[in-house]
Amino acid sequence: MKKIFKIDRIATLFLVIVIAMSSCTKDLDVTTKDDQDLIGEDFFKDETSYKRLLAGVYANLSLTGVDGPESSNIEGLDAGTSQFGRVLLYLQTLSADQMIWSYENDPGTREIQRNIWNADDPVVLGMFGRTHVTIAFANNFLRETTDAKLDERDVSTATRAEIKTFRAEARLLRAMSYYYMMDLFGKANFATEEDPINAIPQAYDRAQLFDFVETELKAIDADLADPLANEHGRASKGVAWMILAKIYLNAEVYIGQPKYTECLDYSKKLIAGGYSLATDYKHNFMADNDVNTAKNEIIFPLISDGTFTKNYGPTTVMINGSVGSIEANGTALGVGAGGWGGALRLRKQFVALFDGGIYNNDRRNGIISGTRSREITDISDKDQGYILEKYSNATSTGSFGADQTFVDTDFPLFRLADVYLMYAEAHLRGGAGGSNTDMESYINSLRSRANNPQNNLTATDITLDFIIDERARELHWEAHRRQDLIRFGRFTGGNYNWVWKGNGSNGISLPAHLKLYPIPSASLASNPNLTQNIGY
Template sequence: MKNIIKNKTIYILGMLFVLFGCTNDLNIDAKDPNVLLVDDFYSTPESYKEGLAGVYGNLSLTGASGPGSSNISGLDAGTSQYGRGFWNLQELTTDEVKWSWENDPGLRGLNRNSWTSDNVVIRGFFGRCMTEVAFVNEYLRQTSDAKLNSRGVSAELRNEIKTYRAEARFLRALAYYHLMDLFGKAGFVTENDPVGAYQSPEYGRPELFAFIESELTEIIPDLKNPLQNEYARADKAAAWMLLAKIYLNAEVFIGEKKYDQCVSYCKDIIGAGFSLTPVYANNFKADNNTGAARNEIIFPIVSDGVVTQNYGPTTVMVNAQVGSLEQNGADFGVAGWAGGLRVTKQFSQTMLNGDYNDDRNTIISKDRSIEMTSMDNYGTGYITAKWSNKTSTGANGSATEIVDTDFPMFRLADVYLMYAEAVLRGGTGGSLTTAKDYVNLLRSRAHNTKLITVSNLNLDLILNERMVELYGEAHRRQDLIRFGKFTGGTYNWSWKGSVVSGIAISDIYKVFPIPRASIAANPNLKQNTGY
């Protein structure tokens, strides 16, 4: 799918943006002048796969004419990219990393946990998720039995389209999962609603949870087996992963414990043929779509420096981890944006003072203070070197700013830690001994000699292991909420609540506000409490 997205998506997105130009509730501007008639587009067997590539393309691309264009108006095109919006909300709001340039619209509020319903980054991601829902709905309308009958589609192609439709429904479930997690609600619309049905009913977490669960369960038989689909296309393992995610967080989402189910789906993934790449760093390099990393990454958002260009999370992280003092962009195969990202004192202390003198600890501290005493002083606060636009053999990526490195939304290491956590929280069907072994597999892979025993295994250790193994991969906000450490004052970090040492913040910040513009377009949406 990475090659298909490279070759087809710009064209397809141009067509889709025209189709959805009337969806004002999504704040989409149709800017492409090339109007394509739908039946003309779906006139060849290949077009159904190309249409699916366009739906996938919304995860990576922002507009029909390159990385500087966006079909979501009112904010920077790069900021509107799906993966980057997701990353901004899950990472900048936590104890992992902060964005130095607080004049960039919306980012000061995220850095300091002081956002409002007018925050453009929040609005952009809400709109991007709803755009994905709209794209999926239209693809499903255009691949219905009635449409296929009217076009005389062969039985052989129909069988392929059955899989394509299941993948599209997975992408819609993924978008609704992100809306459920980050916003707690969304306007709910499917392919059975008419195009332009702006005022869709509001679904809260219970309704969204039930939809995602039933949708994924229904489509799994139609998805390809794990590791049997093209790279970056969803398979059964991607659906199992999303189910495991909603079950791990079910106490937060719907107030119910579903750890048994989480353990079960983690076991399915672990037994499906995935494996850890022997070199931890290769998961985050320019060729992570090939080789051993291919067998660890379950579902990525793709990036390519020349064709699938986007200012997504990996382009941001590779460039912005270049230090203002160090100017070490050449080490990562980019020119760099010196000083863009720095990590918090608490993150650095966990890495340096714990049992993590291993390959995952990429902190650079020379000539720096551990605390970001000022957001404007880019020489304060440590930096990290996890991400790279160089390949596993040391070659540079295809460009020097937009990177070739794919973003691993789901990977096997996360599954091991989810399994361990679910077992510790009472999930049946697993064992503490196996959970311990999975943690040690990750430590051993990173050349950490401090292996744990069952007696060492507890939830505090798991939270730290998740930070060390998965930092920068857009899990931290959700993790801190699940562990009861995001709001309140039991755990504070640098700049939490706009104070250098950190202060308590209200529970309202466990979800983001519904963007003011989205409520104006759909009065059925009600603002989250406190905003």
């Protein structure tokens, strides 16, 4: 069992928050009911309730509802199109050049992977809604932990000291949510705990969201736990630093200003923060990645537990989906032998990144070709295209997760390997404070860990073209690819095409407005302050 807040209580706490918050049934504009009527002061008589309430904010990153993995607390969306990690994976990875989903009758997937989405796509709606739920939950926690409320309840000095850290974590989760809204949608409904509960929220654009995320994460730094000093699954200073490094790396996309020096500054803080690479690349993606050598590489995970937090999240999807229709390789992955019968396959452009003898024994190369064709001319033909074994419900000690469908494997949302690659890219893009020597060391350490014989690269070898490909080799299926391709100018336009890009079997040019997803129609209808993104 994973050790985070007594994870068996998370579903219970999620229920507490869900009954205190309700999402409008038509528009996904998350609003709260009267917290005193629904939670009640009795809940806070036990001072451990504050930690339990915080656990519920975290739970929204893993759970979708309170009645098991099929339930959703967002009306109109099922668990598969509203689980945070899953919809993030779809919008960042399925939309790009690495992954194909076989079952295009699943709501929204056809449109995402063919880049033909619209404002009514349920996956887009799911991301917009689920992320705003986290914001609403965080705001609710902050309203319940003001000095005035703690005074009224005569909360002890010791608990108040803990609550100071809890509040910083809630603010971090809210800032992280606004970061993803900035990246994916370019705008968001904006509200904090200071806003009246039922007020129509403001609409913040990218520049406003950037300023808020940057300012907020810096403001809470002193109140967060040091890197690696918090319980598994809880945020620390390292998570705040990671998000700051991310927004600075992408600042030219977000606000039209380069901030590569700032990206280097926070990358260096992370590298000096005590994190270390897992001894084995595959440890990052196994069922015991909370306790094996990946525990010091993964900066922030999305929790998955086959006993207590069963959900259709990204690792459950990818492990069951990695079972080939021909291979029936599920037993080795720790799920049913047939898994989901060939749900996931690889686009050939990703496969080509591992061509060449130096990648034959690369630990990151989980591609299985067998008798398969590399080409996918018919998405519904599950026998076409190579498959990938990256994530596993097996442990590093030879056992398996507790359940053969709902896996124990946490999703590594942020990890140190990404920091090494960000350092290199920011240095190459002109950020001040980096060095060729350190860049070479970080890149070669990834190559050495992967058992790649080309682990003596020099600064001459490490170009931006190398970095975008190496990011794919190291970080594939980790919900980064769309963001990376946009930053490198390769997502829209036609200078880089992949199979089924733009709904063309060989790929076609995408219009520039697809760098952002549309604001869901239902959300526009509920908030007159929101406007649709250009092109939709």
